[in-house]
Amino acid sequence: MKKIVVLIIFSITLLSCEAIFVENISDKIVQVLAPKTGNELDKGPVVFSWEELEGADEYHLKIATPNFLNANQIVLDTIITRRSFSEDLTTGDYEWSVIGKNSEYETLEEINILTIR
Secondary structure, three states, X not given: OHHHHHHHHHHHHHHHOHHHHOOOOOOOEOOEEEOOOOEEEOOEEEEEEEOOOOOOOEEEEEEEXXXXXXXXXXXXXXXXXXXXXXXXXXOEEEEEEEEEEOOOOEOEXXXXXXXXX
């Protein structure tokens, strides 16, 4: 009986300490590969891509037009596990960002500006 109680206490302690084993990525920024801020692209499919971030299990990708602060439209707001995503965009100004996430933390957000002509 004593061994069972010790095993239960050990299991509860181990489960409650999960955050200790999760990498803190809250001071990192996902490095964007494309499109970079200031890019002007032709309308149509745009491939958004970024470097893999160690410690991130998924990525929160957001696109708004003309910007996040005064968004006329949230074009995309999704969680994905890949490092790229294609979205068909029409003429206009856009802001986009990608945030790395794991079970306990998320990275800083860096906003990128994009113009589609």
